[in-house]
Amino acid sequence: MILDMFKLDEKVAIVTGSNTGLGQGIAIALAEAGAKVVGVSRRPSDETQKIIGEDKFFNIVADLSSKECIPSIIEGALERYGRIDILVNNAGIIRRQDAIEFSEEYWDEVMNTNLKTLFFLSQAAAKEFIKNGGGKIINVASMLSFQGGIRVPSYTSSKSAVKGLTMALCNEWAKYNINVNAIAPGYMSTNNTEALRADEKRSSEILGRIPAGRWGTQKDIMGAAVLLASPAGDYINGYTIAVDGGWLAR
Ligand code: NAP
Numbered sequence: 001m002i003l004d005m006f007k008l009d010e011k012v013a014i015v016t017g018s019n020t021g022l023g024q025g026i027a028i029a030l031a032e033a034g035a036k037v038v039g040v041s042r043r044p045s046d047e048t049q050k051i052i053g054e055d056k057f058f059n060i061v062a063d064l065s066s067k068e069c070i071p072s073i074i075e076g077a078l079e080r081y082g083r084i085d086i087l088v089n090n091a092g093i094i095r096r097q098d099a100i101e102f103s104e105e106y107w108d109e110v111m112n113t114n115l116k117t118l119f120f121l122s123q124a125a126a127k128e129f130i131k132n133g134g135g136k137i138i139n140v141a142s143m144l145s146f147q148g149g150i151r152v153p154s155y156t157s158s159k160s161a162v163k164g165l166t167m168a169l170c171n172e173w174a175k176y177n178i179n180v181n182a183i184a185p186g187y188m189s190t191n192n193t194e195a196l197r198a199d200e201k202r203s204s205e206i207l208g209r210i211p212a213g214r215w216g217t218q219k220d221i222m223g224a225a226v227l228l229a230s231p232a233g234d235y236i237n238g239y240t241i242a243v244d245g246g247w248l249a250r
Pocket of ligand 1: 062
């Protein structure tokens with residue numbers, strides 16, 4: 001039955017940035033589909049744990065701005081649930097400054113969290129997936145994987161690279177039954193876009209350009225996450241799916 005293909009019973013998923021926003025939504029969605037979730041977050045994911053329940057959610061507190069925490073994330077997940085089947089690289093940051101003045105600090109912060117740690121965590125998870133006979137990696141990309149953006153040069157660079165890396169890893173790991181895909185959210189109402197939404201001019205410009213006529217929400221990303229994490233998505237590989245209310249179609 002087709003709905004059975006979306007089930008994640010017996011699967012274990014790591015979701016980074018699980019305390020809030022899209023990562024929290026993805027963690028809830030995977031758990032509702034049947035998975036046990038290891039949420040990785042810089043601030044504790046207490047709210048997410050309360051929503052999902054302690055038996056199906058385990059929080060590892062880690063700072064993903066450096067790759068040093070990766071072994072403890074993998075070991076922690078294995079110790080708690082015994083296997084890893086799904087990795088969602090959701091944690092990400094944005095820094096806004098005119099390109100002409102953009103600082104090295106802003107460049108490194110964004111590239112380290114959004115790209116470097118994402119790659120090395122994927123590499124560590126893929127080693128586990130190979131032992132298990134396969135797995136799923138879902139990266140969270142952006143509209144700025146397709147477009148240039150304004151005043152966010154390191155963010156655009158990191159998210160464009162995430163789309164490229166998604167294809168590169170698919171090419172090398174599909175033979176191990178590993179799917180590497182990405183979700184590119186449009187303009188979603190989370191902490192990440194708080195500054196944009198507070199700027200009346202930018203906010204109304206953005207809203208006026210979204211065919212759906214509204215900002216996206218946590219809920220809007222849930223279906224794509226379950227599709228890409230589940231057997232229903234087994235033949236989708238190397239692709240970045242936009243969940244954007246039609247933004248890219250405009
Ligand atoms: P958010 O509410 O700001 O969430 C970002 C998440 O990443 C938070 O859980 C944050 O933890 C975590 N994080 C950031 N730096 C971290 C670090 N060094 N170590 C551990 N965790 C870290 O924004 P969001 O919109 O849900 O963002 C989720 C992803 O979607 C990001 O990759 C973002 O770039 C992407 N995205 C968002 C939009 C949008 O419109 N909202 C559009 C396209 C793409 P803390 O809460 O502790 O900071």
